[in-house]
Amino acid sequence: MILIDGKKEAAKLREELKQEVLGLKNNFKKVPGLTVILIGEMAPSQIYVRNKEKSAREVGLKSEVIKYPESIEEKIVLEKIKELNKDDTVSGILVQLPLPKHIDKQKVIETISPHKDVDGLHPMNVGNLSSGYQGSIPCTPLGCYLLIKNVEPNLSGKKAVMIGRSNLNGKAMAQLLLQEDCTVTITHSKTKNLKAECLAADIIVAAVGITELVKGDWVKKDAIVIDVGINKTEKGIVGDVAFDEVSKVAKALTPVPGGVGPMTIACLLKNTIECFKRTQK
Numbered sequence: 001m002i003l004i005d006g007k008k009e010a011a012k013l014r015e016e017l018k019q020e021v022l023g024l025k026n027n028f029k030k031v032p033g034l035t036v037i038l039i040g041e042m043a044p045s046q047i048y049v050r051n052k053e054k055s056a057r058e059v060g061l062k063s064e065v066i067k068y069p070e071s072i073e074e075k076i077v078l079e080k081i082k083e084l085n086k087d088d089t090v091s092g093i094l095v096q097l098p099l100p101k102h103i104d105k106q107k108v109i110e111t112i113s114p115h116k117d118v119d120g121l122h123p124m125n126v127g128n129l130s131s132g133y134q135g136s137i138p139c140t141p142l143g144c145y146l147l148i149k150n151v152e153p154n155l156s157g158k159k160a161v162m163i164g165r166s167n168l169n170g171k172a173m174a175q176l177l178l179q180e181d182c183t184v185t186i187t188h189s190k191t192k193n194l195k196a197e198c199l200a201a202d203i204i205v206a207a208v209g210i211t212e213l214v215k216g217d218w219v220k221k222d223a224i225v226i227d228v229g230i231n232k233t234e235k236g237i238v239g240d241v242a243f244d245e246v247s248k249v250a251k252a253l254t255p256v257p258g259g260v261g262p263m264t265i266a267c268l269l270k271n272t273i274e275c276f277k278r279t280q281k
């Protein structure tokens with residue numbers, strides 16, 4: 001079984017991006033900039049943002065974090081986003097989710113310029129992805145896609161099953177695999193026989209948030225299994241896939257932690273660089 005080492009792949013990608021930033025600096029005399037807006041004190045969000053900032057600096061991006069208290073008014077956040085939209089030194093804007101209840105997530109997403117939407121959640125980028133046009137692709141599915149392609153460069157005709165249909169994960173992942181000529185099934189909480197769907201799959205991407213939902217006898221021999229889930233348990237952080245069981249049947253599998261997570265951050269940096277390049281053209 002191939003244990004997909006997300007840490008190693010992400011480090012490789014960051015190194016490539018670092019070289020690319022050096023080239024851009026030479027050409028344009030400036031570097032791409034990433035601005036992250038962090039609202040509130042939620043511990044996981046604080047950790048994610050710290051990691052994003054550290055990685056951005058490591059590859060040579062200009063990186064800035066704007067912090068607001070939990071009680072910040074929505075209109076102040078929206079005004080700040082509009083200001084950043086006009087700022088030429090800012091290539092990418094990310095508002096760390098989840099947001100406090102009084103702030104409308106969709107309004108925030110749609111206020112970010114689609115040209116600076118490094119999360120790929122703006123409806124214009126969602127449309128671009130489903131139409132096969134250029135635009136930002138959500139970081140986690142992009143990371144999963146790169147990991148899958150690394151194991152299996154030719155995906156044509158493969159049957160892929162997404163577990164979960166969020167905009168952030170399942171739907172975008174499905175579009176990427178459809179573009180690779182996979183036959184894609186998107187499953188969700190109302191799916192009748194999830195085990196049977198999974199057993200038919202050459203590729204399974206689980207993005208649900210249920211500890212070890214995907215069991216060993218749900219997986220066809222030699223399937224590629226990508227575990228996006230992050231679940232806090234007494235054993236520590238665990239994915240949506242029962243790792244020990246599935247590792248006995250799968251051709252390739254991502255661990256949790258150390259699989260998809262590091263690729264998500266590397267792809268955020270990649271998206272920031274792509275946004276910068278598109279505006280320089």
Ligand code: NAP
Pocket residue numbers: 140163164165166168169170187188189190191194207208209210228229230231260261262264
């Ligand atoms: P989400 O928005 O809550 O979506 C979960 C999806 O799972 C929904 O579509 C839901 O179906 C589906 N679902 C729930 N129960 C199910 C079941 N029993 N069988 C099949 N599908 C079921 O979650 P998300 O934001 O996509 O995140 C999913 C997981 O990935 C979470 O654990 C999250 O922490 C993790 N995550 C990891 C990364 C990373 O970088 N590694 C990044 C983002 C998220 P319905 O639509 O019918 O409700």
